[in-house]
Amino acid sequence: MAESNGLPLYQKVGVERPLKRFLDVVIFFLHVSLLCYRLLLFRRHGFSSLFAIAFLCELWFTFYWALITNLNWSPIHYITYPQRLLQRVSEVPPVDVFVTTADPELEPPIILINTVLSVLAVEYPANKLACYVSDDGCSSLTFYSLCEALKFAQIWVPFCKKYKVQIRAPFRYFSGDLDSHGSTEFQYEWRRMKDEYEELRRRIEVAAAAKNSAFSNLIGEFPDFANSKPNNHPPIVKVIWENKEGLWDGVPHLVYVSREKKPQIPHHYKAGAMNVLTRVSGLMTNAPYMLNLDCDMFVNNPEVILQAMCLLLDPKIDKIDKEFAFVQFPQCFYNGLKDDPAGNQAIVVMQLAFRGMAGVQGSFYIGTGCIHRRKVMYGQSPDEANINEKYDEVELYKTFGNSKEFVTSATRTLRSFADDPNCLSNSIEATNEVATADYEHNSCWGFKVGWQYGSVVEDMLTGMGIHKKGWKSAYITPNPPAFLGCAPMGGPVPLGHMKRVMTGLLETLISRESPIVTALCDKLQFRQRLIYLWGYLVSIRAIPDICYATLPAFCLISNSHFLPKVQEPVLFIPLLLFVINNLRQLLDFFETGQSVRAWWNGQTMERILVMSSSLPGMVTVILKILGLSETVFEITKKESSSSSDDKESTDRDLGRFTFDESPIFVPVTTILMIQLAALLISFLGTQTSVQEFGVAEVMSCVWLILCFWSFLKGMFAKGSYGLPWPTLLKSSALTFLFVYFCQVK
């Protein structure tokens, strides 16, 4: 099917980076030299706990650097040719798109419907597309918003296709100015469309303000939502729109799903929602591909699905390549501020690290902006013969649960049969069954099939499960970016978000699924295993980072040294390491088109994020192990700049760090105070004997203080820009303890 005209649909290109490889190796050798220096010291001066701690931290840094070097060693990227695919429109396979939302307060419905509208208008035959929305909030407001959005979609979709609109999420499209070069007809329609969108937005706002009482008049379907609580309600599956005639230029199907919830049955957060969507769509459209989006990730490049199909449909270009299990797009943001002051746009990771992974077994699955092969999600491995395989019925029911209809549809998927379009409304009864809270009881959902349970970063776990079967995955970064999401600003939200990620990573690292535990029985490639290790070990990076950050302060206060003194030539090792390491990072930022300022923000924020979030993450996991609490998926708040009149905010304050009373700010504040105290004590000369001044230690302290500048400002600022008293008090107390401990020694 895919190799018509003999022209390939994609090309795999190696990225040459000789300078970086060289620097990576140099840095590694400097790390090793530092370790040798420590060992020599041990031999010469005997054991000292200070040196032992320094040695252990440096051993960790060396190991972690080896992991990073492995990750960056052989990056590749893919060039895709969607035009070639376009010539065969009739052949493209169906795709089911899943959008998840969970809370109308934290995730305002206007954001969700913008995502949905951008999906419905995507450049792909409408009769091959279906959009399923999972609403874990079971919110009538969300449902109402979707119904209203559908009316708007009927004019929006044709408009986008007629005028080849690039950004098909209306709030972003209309935040730009009207192109005055367009025809008068276009200008007229543009204004009409903008007015209609504003009207839609207004209606949703009114409904949101009206809440329950007045709202019930607005919507005939309200009875379904009456008395239902987000965590306690029956399943609701509603076909909001069905493209009955199968028009290729119409509006694709739109289905609302709110799975059943019962307080006593765990619902497994997003992974649970995805599995319900998989089953419901399996009964309705059963497309062989599934695209998965968070509610705030709209389609920014209308060709995305075609782009992905270039990789999914063309396995034969490189005979060694197995079929890709999934195609991941990067996570990019539309509200990113200049120079990324909050350090959360992850541009370097997305553009460089993920290409590194692509050069091994394939990129991680990051939960959004990813197209999966359905049969892979049903547990198939790359070498399983599909078409003629006999499937044992009893096994199938054990695996997929007790729905006869679903087992039939799953068997067709496993055998790679194409499904005929059927009438969506006919399957409502069966879909309600598979959306019940106890459907998965005694089945393999969440373990052998579907999105994996057991971690709040279900995406890493699920992607790793797929790689462990021996599948490869692809990663493409089209221009313009495929999808754009909403980045949380600097402050409690991104830190809380990171804490959840750290918790999830640590959970997996110490679970039975850990890539170390399964090393002998899975098909992860060796280098890919190291890449996963790199990913999971972030969750405990805070321990060596924090230990090492307190060493210079400890030395200044207790008048000792852990780095070579100025007159010792070996000082060049840590010095060189410091300089080259930063240069190397700077190169990454330049390569991705960013400024020196962005580098500075990136490296300081990375430190702050890791140190703040992984300690609370570890505490959460320990509590889970002790059985004292369960880990919880805390939903990240999305900013709703949904008005089409919102211009890009240039407000400087947006980039400023904000604080609240959360204990998450304590670690970094404490480390900062410790550095300040150490400098003060060493300059005041309150130690008993100042023999040789520790220049390297002082420099380290100063560097750390510069890194935590936003916290230093926070110590003196007021309101949300200032660190609150309780945090300052807690950190001061810890600092006193530390200073006391240093002097006792």
Ligand SMILES: O=c1ccn([C@@H]2O[C@H](COP(=O)(O)OP(=O)(O)O[C@H]3O[C@H](CO)[C@@H](O)[C@H](O)[C@H]3O)[C@@H](O)[C@H]2O)c(=O)[nH]1
């Ligand atoms: O019980 C839940 C909780 C969350 N979600 C949805 O999950 C998505 C992601 O939640 P968000 O709070 O935005 O988390 P992020 O950290 O921004 O998400 C990243 O990290 C998650 C876990 O690693 C992945 O699942 C996401 O896809 C990935 O974008 C959102 O659409 C939510 O509506 C649900 O459907 N049900």
Ligand SMILES: [Mn+2]
């Ligand atoms: Mn998100």
